[in-house]
Amino acid sequence: MSSKNLKLFTVPFNLQNPVTVQVLGICSALAVTVKLMPAIVMGLSVTVVTAFSSLIISSMRDYIPPRIRIIVQLVIVAALVILVDQILRAFVYDVSKALSVYVGLIITNCIIMGRLEAYAMGNKPWPSFVDGLGNGAGYAMILIIIGFTRELLGSGSLLGHPMIPKAFYSAGYVNNGMMIMPPMALIVVGLIIWVQRSKNPELIESN
Amino acid sequence: MQEYINIIIKSIFTENMIFAFFIGMCSYLAISKTVKTSIGLGIAVIFVQMVTVPLNYYLLEKVLKPGAMQWMGESFTEVDLSFLSFMVYIATIAAMVQLVEMIVEKFSPSLYNSLGIFLPLIAVNCAILAGSLFMEQREYQNIGEVLAFSFGSGFGWALAIVTLAAIRERIRYSNIPAPLRGLGITFIITGLLGIAFMSFMGIKL
Numbered sequence: 001m002s003s004k005n006l007k008l009f010t011v012p013f014n015l016q017n018p019v020t021v022q023v024l025g026i027c028s029a030l031a032v033t034v035k036l037m038p039a040i041v042m043g044l045s046v047t048v049v050t051a052f053s054s055l056i057i058s059s060m061r062d063y064i065p066p067r068i069r070i071i072v073q074l075v076i077v078a079a080l081v082i083l084v085d086q087i088l089r090a091f092v093y094d095v096s097k098a099l100s101v102y103v104g105l106i107i108t109n110c111i112i113m114g115r116l117e118a119y120a121m122g123n124k125p126w127p128s129f130v131d132g133l134g135n136g137a138g139y140a141m142i143l144i145i146i147g148f149t150r151e152l153l154g155s156g157s158l159l160g161h162p163m164i165p166k167a168f169y170s171a172g173y174v175n176n177g178m179m180i181m182p183p184m185a186l187i188v189v190g191l192i193i194w195v196q197r198s199k200n201p202e203l204i205e206s207n
Numbered sequence: 208m209q210e211y212i213n214i215i216i217k218s219i220f221t222e223n224m225i226f227a228f229f230i231g232m233c234s235y236l237a238i239s240k241t242v243k244t245s246i247g248l249g250i251a252v253i254f255v256q257m258v259t260v261p262l263n264y265y266l267l268e269k270v271l272k273p274g275a276m277q278w279m280g281e282s283f284t285e286v287d288l289s290f291l292s293f294m295v296y297i298a299t300i301a302a303m304v305q306l307v308e309m310i311v312e313k314f315s316p317s318l319y320n321s322l323g324i325f326l327p328l329i330a331v332n333c334a335i336l337a338g339s340l341f342m343e344q345r346e347y348q349n350i351g352e353v354l355a356f357s358f359g360s361g362f363g364w365a366l367a368i369v370t371l372a373a374i375r376e377r378i379r380y381s382n383i384p385a386p387l388r389g390l391g392i393t394f395i396i397t398g399l400l401g402i403a404f405m406s407f408m409g410i411k412l
Binding site for chain 2: 020023024025026027028029030031070071074075078079081082085086100101104105107108109110181182183184185186187189190193194195196197198201203204205
């Protein structure tokens with residue numbers, strides 16, 4: 001992988017992160033992060049769909065009429081999502097049930113459309129694939145951080161295994177039930193943004 | 208009549224698209240800087256939701272469900288196309304959005320000018336696709352319930368975005384820690400609004 005492609009891959013992890021900087025794909029980022037497992041599966045699915053849809057659209061980009069490009073893109077993404085959905089149902093049925101409608105919502109996940117419009121429509125297939133992979137992975141990273149925090153603080157476990165020692169509970173420690181509630185995901189993202197922007201002052205917005 | 212009102216109240220408050228399911232967050236965060244534009248987008252979402260969800264309901268009942276193609280003849284009773292639902296829904300939505308845009312442009316230029324830029328955006332708004340997916344998942348019994356749900360969910364989304372826009376217009380004058388400005392504080396406000404909306408969960412319908 002050349003250094004230019006490597007940069008395409010690494011930039012989405014911090015300075016161009018899809019969730020915290022580009023504000024794309026928030027919809028699913030928050031709802032599936034009560035437990036770590038669905039967050040990992042969702043992150044992987046989105047990475048696969050983003051990477052391959054970028055690859056396909058980029059190799060077709062000279063043949064797509066500009067007026068109907070959105071419908072063409074949506075149909076290709078939908079086909080990939082159907083594949084992912086069928087695979088999840090076949091191999092990890094429990095997780096697929098937990099993700100419910102959010103698997104289908106990968107189709108309208110703005111990261112995918114955003115990367116297709118902003119990058120894949122104007123670049124060669126291989127860099128587009130790397131770009132899709134990097135953005136998917138940057139998204140998965142945020143999902144995993146949120147899922148980790150919420151499962152550890154909310155249920156005291158990770159991937160279903162208890163993590164907090166018994167002694168803590170007998171000393172009066174209580175799991176934070178708020179963390180399981182949907183709104184806490186938003187507040188955790190807010191805190192991640194706070195940390196990230198204090199480390200990278202160039203990201204700070206004017207009021 | 209009562210069950211329709213129940214569905215509307217439920218989809219606006221207890222099952223609010225934004226605060227309970229985080230659906231349609233992207234445009235919710237991006238287009239909530241002023242109240243005026245957010246009202247425009249909110250109305251456009253209600254409108255498109257009420258067109259696409261009932262349409263997808265008929266497609267589900269008449270084409271996609273196992274055995275739904277019986278009306279085409281005996282040999283179609285075994286056909287099960289439900290795995291195609293994502294693609295059919297999104298194609299319907301993209302086509303309807305295009306059609307609605309053309310119709311509105313032709314017959315009501317003033318409405319088109321106020322909604323104009325938002326209509327194409329709506330095709331990739333998750334709230335619209337989620338409306339159709341929830342409609343399938345919750346198995347509404349008849350077209351009345353589907354209409355009630357589509358109105359309620361669209362209205363709930365519009366209510367959420369207008370509320371946030373009003374708060375953001377005000378918060379511009381307050382002194383927020385620099386790294387939280389803009390996006391960060393918006394997330395936290397939405398979280399607090401979500402906690403407030405959780406109080407509606409006590410309503411039993």
